[in-house]
Amino acid sequence: MKRPAALTTTFLATCTMLLTACGGANNGTNSVNNSPNITTTKTPGTTGVSAAIPIGIAFAQTSNVALLGQEQVAGAKIAEKYFNDQGGINGTPIKLVFQDTSGDEAGAINAFQTLINKDKVIGIVGPTLSQQAFSADPVAERAKVPVLGASNTANKIPEIGDYVARVSAPVSIVAPNSVKAALKQNPQIKKVVVLYAQNDAFSKSETEIFQKTVKDQGLELLTVQKFQTSDTDFQSQATNTINLKPDLIIISGLAADGGNLVRQLRELGYKGLIVGGNGMNTSNIFPVCKALCDGVLIAQAYSPEHPGEINKVFRKAYVEQYKKEPPQFSAQAFAAVQVYVDALQTLDKKSKVNKLPLPQLRTELNKQILAGKYNTPLGEIAFTPIGEVIQKDFYVAQIKIDKDGNKGKFSFVK
Numbered sequence: 001m002k003r004p005a006a007l008t009t010t011f012l013a014t015c016t017m018l019l020t021a022c023g024g025a026n027n028g029t030n031s032v033n034n035s036p037n038i039t040t041t042k043t044p045g046t047t048g049v050s051a052a053i054p055i056g057i058a059f060a061q062t063s064n065v066a067l068l069g070q071e072q073v074a075g076a077k078i079a080e081k082y083f084n085d086q087g088g089i090n091g092t093p094i095k096l097v098f099q100d101t102s103g104d105e106a107g108a109i110n111a112f113q114t115l116i117n118k119d120k121v122i123g124i125v126g127p128t129l130s131q132q133a134f135s136a137d138p139v140a141e142r143a144k145v146p147v148l149g150a151s152n153t154a155n156k157i158p159e160i161g162d163y164v165a166r167v168s169a170p171v172s173i174v175a176p177n178s179v180k181a182a183l184k185q186n187p188q189i190k191k192v193v194v195l196y197a198q199n200d201a202f203s204k205s206e207t208e209i210f211q212k213t214v215k216d217q218g219l220e221l222l223t224v225q226k227f228q229t230s231d232t233d234f235q236s237q238a239t240n241t242i243n244l245k246p247d248l249i250i251i252s253g254l255a256a257d258g259g260n261l262v263r264q265l266r267e268l269g270y271k272g273l274i275v276g277g278n279g280m281n282t283s284n285i286f287p288v289c290k291a292l293c294d295g296v297l298i299a300q301a302y303s304p305e306h307p308g309e310i311n312k313v314f315r316k317a318y319v320e321q322y323k324k325e326p327p328q329f330s331a332q333a334f335a336a337v338q339v340y341v342d343a344l345q346t347l348d349k350k351s352k353v354n355k356l357p358l359p360q361l362r363t364e365l366n367k368q369i370l371a372g373k374y375n376t377p378l379g380e381i382a383f384t385p386i387g388e389v390i391q392k393d394f395y396v397a398q399i400k401i402d403k404d405g406n407k408g409k410f411s412f413v414k
């Protein structure tokens with residue numbers, strides 16, 4: 001058996017790539033930034049943002065969840081530079097304040113508390129996972145600080161509170177597209193196995209949608225198999241799955257576990273189509289399943305080809321820096337920062353934002369976010385009164401890995 005060796009190699013490869021990503025759980029100290037904050041209040045009771053307007057960014061920069069979070073950091077940084085080059089908020093620059101959420105709830109709560117109480121941000125983008133949002137967003141809600149989810153796609157995220165909205169379209173709208181794309185590629189598909197990570201809120205929410213889609217499409221659901229996002233050995237689930245001879249396998253998990261599951265299904269001989277969910281929507285799974293990632297279908301809430309000026313600018317900046325097409329998580333993070341910038345600009349024209357007391361600015365900004373329309377790289381978006389994103393265009397991509405098994409890309413099929 002060469003599986004254990006392959007597993008170790010994969011884990012090491014992932015760690016090397018991420019540098020700090022495999023350092024373990026957040027102990028609550030590594031996300032605290034002790035350097036002086038140039039945007040600290042100078043005028044008592046106001047934001048005192050003479051230097052820059054601080055926007056909090058709470059993404060996973062360590063742990064396996066950084067496989068997803070690092071793409072978000074990239075998108076947010078491109079937005080910061082672009083909008084400041086354009087003059088910021090009517091002449092005042094924005095400053096993104098990054099706090100690492102790591103991969104769990106405690107890390108996200110810690111990052112939110114630091115951003116709200118120490119960094120005195122006007123609003124927050126994040127956290128990376130819905131699993132984290134259900135714990136951390138209520139902290140912002142109680143403090144009356146706006147939160148924009150840039151990657152939270154589980155059911156009932158906007159319902160967390162009045163100050164919670166998202167630019168990331170929900171699983172109910174995005175996920176069915178990939179199953180339909182699979183049926184288009186292989187109309188013979190009848191029998192389906194669904195697998196999901198039972199310790200992750202997003203995966204549980206997405207699998208419900210996948211299971212409903214399977215039934216709605218008149219397909220037979222052979223079995224539902226569960227795993228944990230921390231699992232690396234999927235021998236039993238993969239064997240149970242393959243023994244039932246499915247024509248399609250649908251996985252809801254995160255990047256490391258999802259990638260390993262794909263790899264082990266292929267190693268055990270599965271030849272049919274695989275649909276992966278949003279947690280696998282990153283080229284950071286390529287080092288995990290390598291050539292065996294080839295062919296996985298994943299629905300997308302962003303296409304690099306989306307027409308429109310702002311997407312051209314974003315795409316060009318991303319390609320110049322990273323030498324590949326921008327991924328969905330980067331585009332959504334850019335869009336979330338843009339929503340803050342556009343809303344602040346509108347608000348600033350009514351009453352100068354750096355003159356408003358911070359609590360009032362946070363509340364006014366929250367109202368303005370929900371009222372606006374935004375022309376982003378995701379297309380034109382707006383929000384329902386409870387903060388759910390309204391977005392028009394969705395896509396499906398398929399992973400294509402080069403012959404040598406080392407490089408790959410997301411190729412759009414719809």
Ligand code: 1QQ
Binds near residue numbers: 131151202
């Ligand atoms: C969620 C997600 C993640 C997989 C995105 C990074 O969609 O947790 O809601």
